[in-house]
Amino acid sequence: MDKKLFEVEISNNGPRGYESAAVLEMPATWAEFHDALQKARIRDARHCENELTCIHFHGVTNAMIGQNVNLYDLNLFAQRLEALNEDQKIGLEALLRMEQNQRTGPIPLERLINLTYNTDICLLVPQASTPQELGEFLYENGMLSDEAASLLDTLEKNSRFRAKLLELLGEQHQEEHGGVFTRNGYAELGGEIQPIHEHRPGETLYFRRSGAPVVLEVRKGFFNDPSYGNNKTTILNLPASDADIWRAVGEVDAASVEECAFRCIDCEIPALRDAVDSAIDQESGMDMASEFAKALAQKQRAWGERDWIKYKALLSVAGHPSLQDALQLMHGLDDYDLRPDVAATWDYAEVVLREKYPDLPEELFQTPQAARVGQRMLEERHAAITDYGLLRRKDGSQLLVFQGSAQEPQESYEPQMGGM
Secondary structure: OOOOOEEEEEEOOOOOHHHHOEEEEEOOOHHHHHHHHHHHOOOOOOOOEEEEEEEOOOOOOHHHHOOOOOHHHHHHHHHHHHHOOHHHHHHHHHHHHHHHHOOOOOOOHHHHHHHHOOHHHEEEEOOOOOHHHHHHHHHHOOOOOHHHHHHHHOOOOOOHHHHHHHHHHHHHHHHHHOOEEEOOEEEEEOOOOOOOOOOOOOOOOOOOOOOOOEEEEEEEOEOOEHHHOOOOEEEEEEOOOHHHHHHHHHHOOOOOHHHEEEEEEEEOOHHHHHHHHHHHHOOOHHHHHHHHHHHHHHHHHHOOHHHHHHHHHHHHHOOOOOHHHHHHHOOOHHHEEEEOOOOOHHHHHHHHHHHHOOOOOHHHOOOHHHHHHHHHHHHHOOOEEEOOEEEEEOOOOOOOOOOOOOOOOOOOOOOOOOOO
């Protein structure tokens, strides 16, 4: 998948929120966004603990955004950044520098989003990267006062005094107009920044979502061989009828389905996007992908959030299931128990031990020893700690791992502290 612009560590506001902290990459689809919230046990994305840990966009910094911001707004900002073309990125870099010159702390996200809508408001002088070069530009284009221009007319072109005067005139102009020097030259505002974006409640503003359980991007040729195809792409929502598929084929000027490349760009279960791609690459794969999407559409009407979370937890311990395996796991969810409150192996040790010894002191838990005890108990009782919480079968039997899928070992979080 394409590289994301932001990586954000998110956690809930509880005293042990660090146990279920998750990484959210932005811009995120609706499914990716809410999957990360479920992993972190976050109920309200407007009020939670979060920190940008990685930024892949020139000119945007952690200090500019700050911590514990509204995640909806942050994701919209990432979407807006991703949509900018190269000229718009140049304008935004200048706007960000101007904004930083006027503030000492973070810039409100609503303001940052508005800046992405106003990137064409800057006046750019590409040939001016220093105050002296700016002064030269002003002089050559008749933008200085008559007195300053007349004085420069009398000076030798290569004199030190002339160079210093041009530098001073450039600095004066920059200060008066609030301009900045960027990688692409000097820039200043050419008008007022318009408040295009206004914060509004609800999610429709923040996600471009079709509502389909599986969404494919379609293009002619192969994604790894652009020379074979063209620049046309379209979207195909699954489940799809034959007419829908042929419409997509026609929109990319392909003669048949075989001439098209399909890539899953959104799925109700983000972890299964690769499985969708794998299924489509195989013979009759589109039929399997469509069948899986149809099953997901049925579950959208029948399942509540707890069912979706339990299903994701079950998928996560099943190794790397195919779509056929994923379909099988949809049945029998009632045979499993999920406890979101158990996020670490020491939590499990505490749950089990307190059943017999309810008065055990808190100091016994959240230690390396308790973590190891909890890990042994998980293995003995055929349970697993997933990103969504503790998962186990109600009858105590082993969790299902599909043949050929290697279940990754569970890692226990062991803090650096003394013994019990």
